Amino acid sequence: MSADYNNISLQSGSPAPLGATLTAEGINFAVYSSGAVKIELCLFDAAGTQELARIALPERTENVWHGFLPTPQGIAGVVYGYRAYGPFDVTYGLRYNGAKLLVDPYARALTGKFVWDDALLGSTPSGDASLPETLSPVDSAPFNAKGQVVDSTFDWGDDRPPATPWRDTVIYELHVKGFTKLHPRVPERLRGTYLGLAQPQVIDYLKHLGISAVELLPVQAFVPERFLANKGLVNYWGYSSLAWFAPANQYAVSDAVSEFKTMVKALHAAGIEVILDVVFNHTVEGGETGPTLSLRGLDNASYYKLEKTDLRHYVNRSGTGNTIAIAHQAMRAMIIDCLKYWVEEMHVDGFRFDLAAVLGRENGRFRTDATFFKELAAEPSLRYVKLIAEPWDVGPDGYQLGHFPSAWAEWNDLYRDTMRGFWRANPGILGNFAERFAGSSDLFRNTGRRPTASINYVACHDGFALYDVTAYNDKHNEANLEDNRDGHNHNLSWNCGIEGPTEDEQVVELRERQIRNMLATVLLSQGVPMLLAGDEFGRTQRGNNNAYCQDNEISWVDWKLAERRTWLTTFVRQLLTLRRRAPGLRRDTFLKGARQVDREHKDVSWRHPLGHELNAADWHDVNARALGVLIGQAFTDPHGTPNGHLLFLCNAGAQPVDFKLPAPVTGAVWQIVFDTARWRANDLGNRIAAGENCVVAAHSCVLLADGDAPLSVRSGFSLT
Template identity: 45%
Template sequence: MLMRQPTGNLQFTYQPPFGATVQDGGVQFSVFSRSATAMRLLLYNKVNDPEPADIIEFDRDTDRWGDVWSLSVQGLNPGQLYHFQASGPWDPENGQRFDSAARLIDPYAQALAGTFQKGDDGVVRPPKCVVVQDDFDWEDDRHVRRDLSESIIYEMHVRGFTRSRTAKVKCPGTYLGVIEKIPYLKELGVTAVELMPVNEFPILDIWGNSPERPNYWGYDPMAFFSPHRGYAHDKRPGAQVNEFKTMVKALHAAGIEVILDVVFNHTCEGNENGPTLSFKGLENQVYYILSEGKHYSNYSGCGNTINGNHPVVREMIFHCLRHWVHNYHIDGFRFDLASILSRDRGGNLIPNPPMVELIAEDPLLADTKIIAEAWDAAGAYQVGSFGNHRWAEWNGRYRDDIRGFWRGDGGTLGALATRLAGSSDLYQHAGRPPFCSINFITSHDGFTLNDLVSYKDKHNMANGEDNRDGDNHNISDNYGVEGPTRRKGVNTIRARQVRNMLATLLLSQGVPMLVSGDEIRRTQRGNNNAYCQDNDISWFDWRLVEKNAEVLRFVKALTQFRKNQPTVRRTSFLTGQPVDGRLISDVSWYSDDGHPLDWNQHHLSMVAYIAAPSRVEDPTGQGRDMVMMFNSTGDDRIQHLPEVGRGMKWNLFIDTAAESPGDIYPDIDGPMPPSNRQVSVPCHSLKVFVSGRVSNRRRK
């Protein structure tokens, strides 16, 4: 009789075909280079050693297989430090930039150690690669596998989340520091953290000096397969690997997924004036998109552009994603400037780009969430048309339309309704569901939510670029005073607007994304481009948890409501038609007087009636009807509860104009509407009523 062999704690691991692979008695080193005439392996004893202890030459006859250089070195162990060094043609006019003196980071390096080292010989000494053995004890950890439609994403910076003294953690600014704050994340109600770049990027400049403007955000990749050493508490080579895995394991134990922000669009090597650190010195014309065969195309805005649809680069990205998913148990990816992956080797946007399709169809990535920032720095804008149904997108249209409506911009009511209902204009035509829309109002790039309602203009002087950097189109307002103020009237409107946008975000169809700190009104003092601010401008200020506890309470109640209510997280689009035999349409729109809304009028107020979903989407019958009353005008309004809800029991859930605790009723036990069904909705505010259990749709 055949018996199934129990797997116990065995884990599926993935070994990329290149890089350093630990074998019995030694290490196998493999690297791609088509045009190199010679390849060397540099071995170091210590992190701070400026020169290698050993140099091993690859034999062209026995150590080269096609375009792959590969050799096995006996006697080496995990923790070994190394670089590659390649000789070849120096012919920039034809895209070749070999430098036989350059120490090169292995493109498949699984960890780096140290920083750039100072030297007086003109040779750049980058961080050293570390040989890594995958022997982490995951115990019974698995991917969480939560449906994207049920997700609430929290964008955060690993270092900034706990770097402030106010965090009061043992390991500030590290992967382990995040673990200490998991109880906060769990109580907040988010289901996934989207980590700003955690793959390796430079800490010091190429000469070992502190840069004038450090890349705090991390959008400057140096080694795609390596977790950033700067976020490790233990500074020993390779320690970041286990610490990162420990963080993922702890987040999973709390039911929180981990999504990585990955930057497969450029590297830190820059343009022709930049250093040779890795790709340039191995096969420049393969790894980068070049114009006229020599100049770096700059679709990323960062000096160069990864050649994502070249087969060799495509394979590297493919292996990298698998590596993070199966060796680090990562649950998904957000692709920075993802439209670059839609460009061919000449930089042209192409339909059905191979890289985009490969990511969507790869069987080993089938459990992961894949999210595109569907634009790039060269004018491509593909929101609503990026990839197939497997791809979700940061919905930039949602951000702009919600900001515009609550600011009081004319002609935005229809846009509000469309975004609230899941952006069918962008996704339905392609057969994509509402949860392909990742809804956000703020992100790391731009104003925080607090600053969005406190500043009309950016204030980026601290960045040292004379306030030239950062977006000028913020769709923000200060409501009478630029920046902090003691004027009660201004602060009252700002508080309402914060609640308005938080409520809109968490009650919209699609998937909401919060930015770390927005739930406690974190400020960057008007800086809308804090990429270089590794200080309290960017760091999470934990004192605000207590100071702005009312807003935090508001968000917690919203996340809990969203989890409980399939009414606001449908997997199919609203149609305006009745469902389950009810006479009530799944969504209907009304003017203040209770009549059907005339979309040709330039209103800034309306009433939305959203019915509980069908039995298919809500088999347990937990869904409730909702009435949302919007007023973004400067005047108080009287709005009528729609007649379609007459005879049902209604309770106030949200009143953004009220002081806490009257701004939200977590148990949906707020006051009932007036008997005449006429509700006062103050200026710049939102009221939400929720029905009792909808039972008649369960009749057979």
């Protein structure tokens, strides 16, 4: 039964903290709005379908409106929203409309069904661009979501952040729903949920694979854009935020907040960090023709960046219709409050910021020392969390790879493009391969950063899955219902001779080899590796490179493939085991090509198949498709003394290449660790003496270790 809100009044309450704060005495409500003349608190029944009361917030402190609802009405579970009254004049960027129910931007949970309807629009277009919009008087409450007051009590036990150093981090990007929706060992009612991801069998898989951090696609409460809903589609990825503090109900059985915490606690117990992909560049309210759901109705001109020459229109740096006003103090404060909430209350370990260049824009230009970055760095509780930038937006001067502050890491799409291009045999790419493999010092060294600033990947949620990089030359996005116009065309993919599925054994084997090549390259490179969920066993999206709206088998991880391709998953697990055992693959400093203490080899040298180090002519040979990477002192002995070397031989060409091997450490020989062209062969571990040749098959790579490398590293790549 719903609470009795008859004849109640609000006490004055406090302007801080913002949001709905539950205490033993009741609930404090506080919301920012600089231009409103009245803010009403609207209270609903438990289902969010019936509005039971409207009560004006009684106090205003500067630009914060606040009031206190005492017990017995002010208890956990209260369902609420706001109505903001004030001037509606779009020529000044003012869009107040008391007919529209507004979601509290600080709501910790949402409830009620969201339904697209014209009632959600705050205004009605005039039909003439020269004439102003008119106020829409239709009540939107029946169609909008509502906030719900939560009791934050949770038994965290001895939970603590794994605090994995960047050099030891291996990121696994996954979608909460898609990862377990088809998982046969997850109870059916939990598949596709936070609790599904918390299941021991799921966590054991991640741990056994060698993952140290999961990066979750957006879990901030979101709703699909209207154009998708009209097509019967959804925003599956979740980049259409409505409430940044609230975990998405789509992935909950009944209580999103407590179930999210349960998931984090379970992952932490296994030593796995949780990184959230957060969307602080735009919201689902879109441009001027979009709905009034929350920020637009509370304080449009403070929360969104408007065109200076015409305040009716929104600056669009996100490609979705609007851009948050990072220059406004209220917006910056809300984002930092939100990050603190997810760290302090929800125990997450880091954030990947979607279109992060938006956050560094001041006066239209990106700045490494932008105010937001400085304010973020000043927050004690955020000082040691992992911060990852998607280092671009769609505005002018939007590509900012390598320009984020020193504490940040960045998605390195140049790494992705270079490695895809190398393995499909693009010409003139040896120098780029070397720079990316060695940690991208050209991007990060000048700002005093480390190789770990580079997040290395060859596939992520946006674009082809790794298998599709080897199976499709062209995108196949017809299921998105945009006539295959969406998604980018520059995929740097190669279908190995046949477009799409095939039973041709030679093509199938070549695709598998190419997958191994790219996975090996990522996991042996300097920097922080990131894998896309399912790539370790060849998951496919059927050629769709923009599956943001595909909440179906196109996007869900197919665990039957994992059962059929255990050899590939084993390869990835063994590579990650090798990476953990070889400190030389996880350096905190850039490779310099400097002599090591054994004076036999440099920390890295780039080898020609004829046996010499690459010279200027070799680097500029556009026909070259093969090179070797000699990594000095890759291992340490039990006393911590550096020893052992790795030799990574890569041949992207269509013909076998004989590599003359350099001298190993004195008194030792080279031993094959793996050969991606002969993975099922029984002669791995063969010894090859210095000066002899190692034949590297077409489209393949071979890794060798010298005699001082630990035996467990070499034998770890057995087929048993």
